[in-house]
Amino acid sequence: MIKSMWWKFLGLALVLYSIIAGLLIDVPALPVIHQTIRNLFYHVSMWFAMFVMLGTSLVYSIRYLSGFRMRDDLMASGAVYTGIFFGLMGLMTGMIWAKFTWGDFWTNDPQLNGAAVSMMAYLAYAVLRGSIDEVAMRARISAVYNIFAFMLLVIFLGVLPRLADSSLHPGKGGNTSTMEGLDMTMRMVFYPAALGWILIACWLLQLHTRRRALIQGIH
Amino acid sequence: MEGSDKFFVVVIVMSIIFTGLGTYLFLIDRKLSRIEKKLKEFRGSKNNDK
Numbered sequence: 001m002i003k004s005m006w007w008k009f010l011g012l013a014l015v016l017y018s019i020i021a022g023l024l025i026d027v028p029a030l031p032v033i034h035q036t037i038r039n040l041f042y043h044v045s046m047w048f049a050m051f052v053m054l055g056t057s058l059v060y061s062i063r064y065l066s067g068f069r070m071r072d073d074l075m076a077s078g079a080v081y082t083g084i085f086f087g088l089m090g091l092m093t094g095m096i097w098a099k100f101t102w103g104d105f106w107t108n109d110p111q112l113n114g115a116a117v118s119m120m121a122y123l124a125y126a127v128l129r130g131s132i133d134e135v136a137m138r139a140r141i142s143a144v145y146n147i148f149a150f151m152l153l154v155i156f157l158g159v160l161p162r163l164a165d166s167s168l169h170p171g172k173g174g175n176t177s178t179m180e181g182l183d184m185t186m187r188m189v190f191y192p193a194a195l196g197w198i199l200i201a202c203w204l205l206q207l208h209t210r211r212r213a214l215i216q217g218i219h
Numbered sequence: 220m221e222g223s224d225k226f227f228v229v230v231i232v233m234s235i236i237f238t239g240l241g242t243y244l245f246l247i248d249r250k251l252s253r254i255e256k257k258l259k260e261f262r263g264s265k266n267n268d269k
Contacts, residue, residue: 008248012241019237023230203244210251214258 008203014196018045021189028183032101039097040186041193046090047115048194049201053083054122056205058150061143070218073139076146078209080125082201087119102168110164111172114156121149 022041030037057079064072094112095105106112128145132138161172182190212218 005245005248008245012238012244016234016237016241019233020230023233024227203248207244207248207251210255214251214254 007199011196011199011203014192015200018042018189018193018196022193025185025189027186036097036101039093041189043090043093043097044190045194045197046086046093049197050083050086050090052198053079053086053201053205054150054153057083057146061146064139064143068136068139070135070139071213073143074209074212074216074218075205076143077129078205078212080122080146082205082208084119084122084126086201087115087122091115091119107168109168110161111157111167111169114161118153118156121152125149
């Protein structure tokens with residue numbers, strides 16, 4: 001058991017490290033954001049975990065459509081729900097951060113609006129699944145919709161904010177990228193934090209899927 | 220950050236809470252594994268009856 005669980009412990013250890021190191025390291029003195037730059041380790045990691053979950057979901061949706069195995073549908077929908085969870089965490093932590101640095105809970109920033117639109121698209125996925133009773137039809141229709149939703153996500157979070165005229169986010173709207181402005185000490189915390197949260201997201205997805213597989217008798 | 224402001228105490232408290240949550244997650248995982256094993260045995264014994 002321990003053999004197959006090493007990545008779960010690695011995830012926990014990395015996030016624990018990011019909590020300790022993220023609070024204790026010296027961060028560069030920056031105007032406006034000051035000490036809140038430490039939020040980068042925690043807030044941005046949420047989005048990384050969300051992206052990996054929704055990407056996983058896309059892969060399993062395509063797999064479902066090529067083989068019609070219920071286990072793939074279970075993974076695809078579970079990954080969307082886990083992704084929505086991390087997306088909402090990202091939105092909430094981002095709103096708090098924005099309030100104390102940009103002055104408002106919600107600013108008219110292409111990245112924020114894009115995140116909101118893509119979250120809506122995935123909430124619609126949940127509604128769509130809830131509205132179809134027939135199991136095979138629900139799996140097929142939601143798998144097709146999921147491919148569409150992922151394209152929306154890429155356009156609204158990956159493409160449009162970069163093309164926008166101005167943005168408060170680094171790397172977007174002609175700003176220099178986050179990674180270019182990030183000093184080495186911060187990278188040493190940020191990368192492990194993001195990887196740690198991605199591993200924990202995978203763990204949550206696995207638990208979610210195993211529980212539902214037990215209930216529905218799928219193996 | 221280092222110094223006499225006792226900030227490290229907050230870091231320790233947060234670490235304990237997170238470790239607790241991690242342990243809880245681990246226990247859920249182990250319980251699930253046990254149920255899965257039981258179900259597998261149950262399915263196996265059912266097939267032997269036939």
